[in-house]
Amino acid sequence: MSQTLEALQEDIAAGRLKTDELVLNMGPQHPSTHGVLRLELVLDGEAVVKVIPHLGYLHRCFEKHAEAMTYPQVIPYTDRMDYLAAMNNNHGYALAIERLMGIELPERVEYIRVIMAELQRIASHLVAIGTFGMDIGAFTPFLYCFRDREYILDIFERTCGARLLYNYMWVGGLSHDVHDGFEKDVRDFIKRFRPTIKEVNDLLNYNKIFIERTANIGVLPVDVAVSYGCSGPMLRGSGVDFDLRRDDPYSIYDRFDWQVCVGKGEAGTVGDCWDRHMVRVWEMEQSCNIIEQALETFPPGDITEAIPKRIRPPKGEIYTRVENPRGELGYYVISDGSANPFRVKARGPSFVNLSVIDEISRGHLIADIVAILGSIDIVLGEIDR
């Protein structure tokens, strides 16, 4: 502002000053970056020329901690990676260590794990749907989603005492057996929850303005999605019929009958923001189906019998992946035979999904960046770890 007009014109003439691009910093404190992500937007007017994400504002050194802790002590830290889907994170890590040690789990443990993981998936998708709505400007659906999510948290709380970070799935078992009346609670929840999916559809998902804002925005073609390693609703939103629960089965998912939801381009192009969003909505119904089937054959039993007294996996390494609500959560664990892992690398789905943002947001407007970011559904705890 202090520059005179002549000096500015001189700068322009000499090519020292670009006159057509503006750099806008979005974040780390911004209402719609879902945490502490910082996006550097290079703008031409309202149109986006380039998006440069800057990560690491929540780098909490998960991998360093994993090397310093014993195997069971790592589990609370996995909770805090993707804090919206702590159960699924526990599940992946426990599975990796169990496979490394060759532990066979009791039936009941497997069932509880699947039910908990699916409940957590619903809870996580509810947050994703709500915050996406908020990014588009609809505040009320966000609160409705949070209200429904509370019922799931109540079930978790009754079982293990925690609302958000559970430390529930241990290597070889669970921290607690489910509470009395668990089955009834879950059934009640499913019964109450199914109509609210329709409510959210009516209020938000099929709202004309919402569709206008999200359809044909941030289209992610299949080849780009695969090359960038996108997974979960991101990949399925682009029309790829791939779900680890079915295609790389773990736990007991192969016993249940359910559908893999893929984006169909109903409102616009296949792979746009609306498709990614709707995949989440449809997945909630599928999760309900899985839970209902699991409850029908819910076996009795002891959940602690397979928990080893001493957790020291033999020397070796393993890469295990599970389907997190956000996509493929992988753990690469190297064991040197001691009580501490030698190396744990977590492959967070959000980390990988976010890397595609520059590719799919060029040429869109600022408002679309918010929509695209919301549809990717990132959790910074997992990106920065």
Next chain:
Amino acid sequence: MNTKDMFDHLAALFPDLELQLDEDVPCIIVPPDAIREVGLQLRDDEQLLLDSLMCLSGVDFADGTLGVVYHLHSMLHNHKLTVKVVVPVENPHVQTVERVWRTADWHEREAYDLIGVIFDGHRDLRRILNPYDWEGHPLRKDYEVPEFYNGMKVPY
């Protein structure tokens, strides 16, 4: 195809390279200056089609070597392969596969940031998690936590 078959397939295609098969893990060990070439082959070969890089991890093996581990998966054939690259800690240069699998971009930046592997040919090799002016590579086994960063005390 299992790892052994893939190894045989690759060994026939690259007779000049010193590819090794580690039966324990199992994985294929590729020289650091050939990983790009091998990667392209892995991705595009009709029989392999390992088009998705699930995970790329840097590892400090604590015996004077650093490593990069590639976990690959084929969406079409639904088979997996683990590829390893081992480099000495004094000269940790590995070819980048950023243009083979786009997802390797950030993963390589992370491995550079935390382990200190330098990826030759990477277009944008900056730190990703730690601040740009951070010193050292925290996931090295001999890493020592600094006392201060920008005037803020780091240890408790």
Next chain:
Amino acid sequence: MGLLDKQFDDGNIVLTSLEGVLNWARLCSLWQMSFGLACCAIEMMAASASHNDIMRFGVLPRPSPRQCDVMIVAGTVTLKMASRVKRLYEQMAEPRYVVSMGSCSNCGGPYWEHGYHVLKGVDRVVPVDVYVPGCPPRPEALLEGWMRLQEKVRDFSLVKPQNGKPQNGRA
């Protein structure tokens, strides 16, 4: 602006009642800065959602730091983020308060030992008024912390501290 910048040597009845009204206004209308850092942010959102509804206390989330009274530091403050937190605090208009929510921002939480990139307590960069313990604290705990903050605001005095008696609250 105005009154709070001044300090008075002795309290009289006018000043005391004015003080009461002003403090009441401030404690009933503590606007919160809507930004979260980590896991605790989800519980902070849950606290403003329908079940717990922190808006009952007159809280209004504002995205711009200029218009906020309270910064809830909800989550782990990393070294990279610390300078930003400090800057946000500096951008807020006086009188301003900080609630440190969760173990991480209280003292580094589970990352206190090996977290080479974690700031061990947000009070190393900004002054904190209320600490809410928990990992993460339940929404109820945040509400409790909120009421503690209100008590603190209620005790604020325009009168200069006398005889070395400490003054509650900050201008």
Next chain:
Amino acid sequence: MESLLQSLLGDNLLTLVLYCALPLVFLLLYALLAILGEVKISAFMQDRLGPMRTGPWGIIQPLADVLKLLQKEDITPKDADKFLFNLAPYLSFMAAYAAFAVIPFSSQYVGADLNLGAFYLLAIGSLNVAAIMMAGWASHNKYSLYGAMRSVAQIVSYEVPAAMMLVIVVLFVGSLNFQDIITAQSGPFWNWMVFGGPKADVELASGEILGASWINLIFLPLFLASFVMYYITGLAETNRTPFDIPEAESELVSGYHTEYSGMKFAMFFMSEYANMFLVSAVTAILFFGGWNSPFGVYLGDMFDAQWLVALEQFGWLVFKGLFFVFVIIWLRWTLPRLRVDQLMYMCWKVLIPFSFGIALIVGFLVVVLK
């Protein structure tokens, strides 16, 4: 009204000041009510309670907010253009307040009974644009600048259809004076513009006779359409959802008032609410009979008390205005937000052609029928 005050107080200047201050008092009271309404209605829609601790059921929450904002530090950013930065909020509020001059609160009271009332409203309404632009530019903040640019583009564009809707009513009535427009709709509610205008001859304040008959029913669809369109443009001009693009929280933090704190922020807040009522009141005046009672009779007439009639008329206008404010709030908490280009599309490609079309038809019909 003016003469009443004059007889009571005698002093000319004092009368004038009081006369001018009346809407301000109303505006302040209304703003408190609207802020409370906003939080309470949103809470009701979202299964919450809203403020509960500030007075019984939180009813004095807005008072606490205002008192608190008074105490806040008044920040002027270092790089800001200080003069413009400080001027903008007052100008914004002034623009909103000045527009109230021509709003007839009853047949007795209108700040300035201008023959060009509708024209004045359009002119003074544009002043807000200058204030917003000032605020956005002077803040030296990119978000503010974006918000201001968007806001200016939006308000300037939407002024065209808004003016056309005014023109439609003015064409029909044949007067730019708001009192005339309201008088034209006197009688029971089926005489309102939105139901096709007066069904019997009316004498306007200017002494002209507006000939009317039941044939006016053919105007019903036209006026209904123009009411809906005027209301939509009103939403856009007040920057409310789904057109709250200038202060889109998820994109631009708080748009043009990102850098404002304390009382200056309160000024913007107040002017937003004042504008909301302005748009609602004008909607009521143009299409819903203004201060006319929907039943065509007043309690005051029965008791032969003119002051009661005036009070009732005031009540009806405020009631109608508040109802439309309520609808604005209702929409805000229901709908998502449009994008900039969609907003412009809506204005230039939908509203403007339609409004011109309606104006053409109305003009034609008026000529043919009269």
